[in-house]
Amino acid sequence: MFGTATTGTSHNIQAVSGLWRDVHGPAAAVASRGNARAALRSAMLKDRKIVLMDRLGWDLQSPDGLHEIDEYDGDDTLYLIVHQPQTGRHLGSVRLLPSTGAHLLGDxxxxxxxxxxxxxxxxxxxxxxxxxxxxxxxxALQVRRQLSIALFEHALAAGITRYTMVTHLPWLPSLLSIGWDAEPLGMPHGEGVNAVAALQIFVNEPTLQRLRGAWEIARPVLTLSPIGRENEQAF
Incomplete structure (x- = not known):
């Protein structure tokens, strides 16, 4: 689910090619597990609360009124996070859940x-x-592109051949226009803006290279080095 996407497609948004950048430099993408990188994780959970609960009105959990957290945000949960490394600003993120364990689609x-x-x-x-x-x-589109490439880089490194996801139908055209090779897993359920559908996204090297070329992101974006744990207060 693309949290800040609007209905329709991304074709009418003029996104700059390449990596998102500001005066401090380009954005980076990291793989972070559990409570590692606590300050960045906190920023991510705060943005999730603003986008999903405050703006979209989803009935989710915020234990402190600042962060959105549910039962799937555990010590071993893996996140891919696009951020500004010099300032620690969270730009975009995704939570990945193994299908062999507890996950939303299965549960x-x-x-x-x-x-x-x-x-x-x-x-x-x-x-x-x-x-x-x-x-x-x-x-936002530029960050979603960088995050999409990070998803493919992670999958190819980890032996993942398919991603699954649930999305609200108003965001489906925007999701598909990002360029993924996706197909529905069944018929949508619900009505209007509340209708939801399940998809699977196929991962392969040719698709990754096609996205790299289209978006002019030639080099890997994801840091795949071992993830250390910080001694900060974690949420």
């Missing part, structure tokens, strides 16, 4: 799949995909 949305919920060591679920509420539409 709460299995009815969206015409057949069995895709599961296996090579299948991972995309959840809580948001961009910062402080970005313009063109900046």
């Amino acid at each position: 709460k949305f299995a009815h969206l799949c015409a057949d069995a919920v895709p599961a296996g060591p090579d299948v991972c679920e995309i959840t809580r995909l948001v961009t910062s509420p402080g970005l313009s539409r063109s900046e």
